Every structure is written in C-alpha cells, then in structure tokens.
Amino acid sequence: MSQTLTLYTNPMSRGQIARWMLEEVGAPYETVLLDYGTTMKAPDYLAINPMGKVPAIVHDGRVVTECAAICAYLADAFPAANLAPPPADCHAYYRWLFFAAGPVESAVTNRALGFVLPEGRDRTAGYGTFDATMDALESAIATGPWICGDQFTAADVYVGAQIDWGLTFQSIPSRPAFERYAARLRTRPAYQRQKATDSALIAAMQKQG
Structure with a gap:
C-alpha cells in the first residue's frame, strides 16, 4: 500500500x-x-x-x-x-537543529520587531544577545562544508533556510562564513526545485491580485 x-x-x-x-x-x-x-x-x-x-x-x-x-x-x-546521521554521530545534528529553532528564531524575531532587552537582562532571554547568537551560529557552519561534516542533513535544511532567508532580507548579518554556506546550499537541486515551485506560486498569487 x-x-x-x-x-x-x-x-x-x-x-x-x-x-x-x-x-x-x-x-x-x-x-x-x-x-x-x-x-x-x-x-x-x-x-x-x-x-x-x-x-x-x-x-x-x-x-x-x-x-x-x-x-x-x-x-x-x-x-x-x-538526511540524518547515525545515532553515534548525531550530536551536532540535534544541537544546531534545535539551536536554530530556539535562540536563532527568537533573536532574529525580536530584533526584527524592535524589541530591545533591558540593560543587564540578557540572562533572562534564552539567546542572551543577538551578537552572541550570531557568533554561535557561525561556529556551527564555519568548518563545513555541512553541519555534520561531509554529510548534508536535515539540520542543513533548517539552519540553512534560516541563514539563506536572513541574508536575503538582512535579518542576519552578512559574514563570509554565512555567505559561503548559503552559496553551497543554493547549488542543491532540491533547493532550486523548491524555489522554482514557490516562486511560481507567488507570481500566480500576485497576478490574481
């Protein structure tokens, strides 16, 4: 079936x-x-x-x-x-997948909305500060080519989408490591198929008004 x-x-x-x-x-x-x-x-x-x-x-x-x-x-x-590493090698996979879903998402969203932590209250926020979050995010992809070394995984899809989107809309700062990582992602056939499909759907929606 x-x-x-x-x-x-x-x-x-x-x-x-x-x-x-x-x-x-x-x-x-x-x-x-x-x-x-x-x-x-x-x-x-x-x-x-x-x-x-x-x-x-x-x-x-x-x-x-x-x-x-x-x-x-x-x-x-x-x-x-x-698209997932074996259990013995899944530490980076889970670490950065959930880091992007938690601290990165919160830090980027708060910054985009203009929310500023009160002085001395960075310990209250799960992400600490925006700059510290970006530094940690950079460390996840700095040694490459992928988060789990030579294996491209689902963590690269999720973390990579955050970085790719952030660079496009300037919600994540342009850094050489981010730019190189995004460039690798954009060569993937699956990424290109997704962009072509969703771009065509967006164009059709806009045409309908």
Whole structure:
C-alpha cells in the first residue's frame, strides 16, 4: 500500500522550508495551499494545526507541525535519503537543529520587531544577545562544508533556510562564513526545485491580485 504525504503551506511562509525538505527526501507528496485569515483559520485546518499556521505535513495520517520537527521527522521517515546521521554521530545534528529553532528564531524575531532587552537582562532571554547568537551560529557552519561534516542533513535544511532567508532580507548579518554556506546550499537541486515551485506560486498569487 502506497504512503500518502501532504504538505499544507502558503508559498509566502516558512512552508518553503518544509517543501525544500520534501524535495530533498524525494518522496511524492501533494500540496494544499492555504490563505492567511481564511482557509488557514478554517475548522478543517485547525483540526490539523490548532495554531492555524503553516507549514504542516500529514504522513499516513500522522500530523507534524513546526519546521524543525518536520525536517527531523522526514529524515527519520525516509532513511534512504540519508538526511540524518547515525545515532553515534548525531550530536551536532540535534544541537544546531534545535539551536536554530530556539535562540536563532527568537533573536532574529525580536530584533526584527524592535524589541530591545533591558540593560543587564540578557540572562533572562534564552539567546542572551543577538551578537552572541550570531557568533554561535557561525561556529556551527564555519568548518563545513555541512553541519555534520561531509554529510548534508536535515539540520542543513533548517539552519540553512534560516541563514539563506536572513541574508536575503538582512535579518542576519552578512559574514563570509554565512555567505559561503548559503552559496553551497543554493547549488542543491532540491533547493532550486523548491524555489522554482514557490516562486511560481507567488507570481500566480500576485497576478490574481
């Protein structure tokens, strides 16, 4: 019996990360496009993700939300794609996957929203300071070529999407290590397929007005 795999997304969202991971996996999947404020908040989708946000995937009836979780789940669900290291070598994989989902996401979002920590309260925030977070993020990819050495993994999809997006929209500072890492990511066929698909969907949405 064939497996069913469905991506719920909007092309102008973090759903691009999930699609990239799906393209890396190489398994066939269906796409359901949702609109902000309408179908994304409708009862049918809220039954899948009570947050009313995308992306989400449903794999043979199993629901997974949150981009980092989707990346890790797909790597485990499709081991033939070789997107997760063996258990004995998974320390960097888990470390930086969750670092990007926690401190990086918080630091970048707070900075973009203009939130400034009160003087001397950096210990209160999980990420400490924005600059310290960026320094730590750089250390994850400085020795390369990938987070787990020579093996490209789901951690590179998630961490890489954060860096690639951040450089594009200037929410992450341009540093030589970040630029080199992003350049390597952009040569991957799966990345290019995802960008082509979502860019075409965005163009169609904008044309419809």
